[in-house]
Amino acid sequence: MIAVIQRVSEASVTINGAVKGQIKTGFLVLLGVTHTDTDEDVTWLSKKIVGMRVFNDADEKMNLDLAAVGGSILLISQFTLHASTKKGNRPGFTEAARPETAIPLYERMITQLTTDLGQPIQTGEFGADMKVSLLNDGPVTIVIDTKNRQ
Numbered sequence: 001m002i003a004v005i006q007r008v009s010e011a012s013v014t015i016n017g018a019v020k021g022q023i024k025t026g027f028l029v030l031l032g033v034t035h036t037d038t039d040e041d042v043t044w045l046s047k048k049i050v051g052m053r054v055f056n057d058a059d060e061k062m063n064l065d066l067a068a069v070g071g072s073i074l075l076i077s078q079f080t081l082h083a084s085t086k087k088g089n090r091p092g093f094t095e096a097a098r099p100e101t102a103i104p105l106y107e108r109m110i111t112q113l114t115t116d117l118g119q120p121i122q123t124g125e126f127g128a129d130m131k132v133s134l135l136n137d138g139p140v141t142i143v144i145d146t147k148n149r150q
Helices: 039-051 099-117
Strands: 002-015 018-023 026-032 062-064 072-077 130-145
Touching: 002 039, 002 072, 018 072, 026 099, 039 099, 039 130, 072 099
Parallel strands: 026 072
Antiparallel strands: 002 018, 002 026, 002 130
């Protein structure tokens, strides 16, 4: 699993002209699932995201997590994070999980993030054509790949 975590002042996702999810302070998380991902990847990644200390404390040091700032999460599925660009100019997506694998793991991530954060999260819609808007705060953008834990 690959997660691109962006610290935001606000973010939203619109589908067919209607806002599906929106947050103020928190994380916009773009999630890419590959065919070898498991529930264990979900559990590990969720704890990593929720515990990420990248919000400023009173001394302007990135030292606070989501709970400390009352932050929220907007989770968006994004298979293109597993794009292969080795050959030519048209990316290949063979490493991205097929929907029958990706959807249950995406749904499990929603549940796990909600549990770990202690509040419901906002989401997009798997497979939909989504318009994502954000105001990146910092900017702070962190990439985590569950296959590179060491």
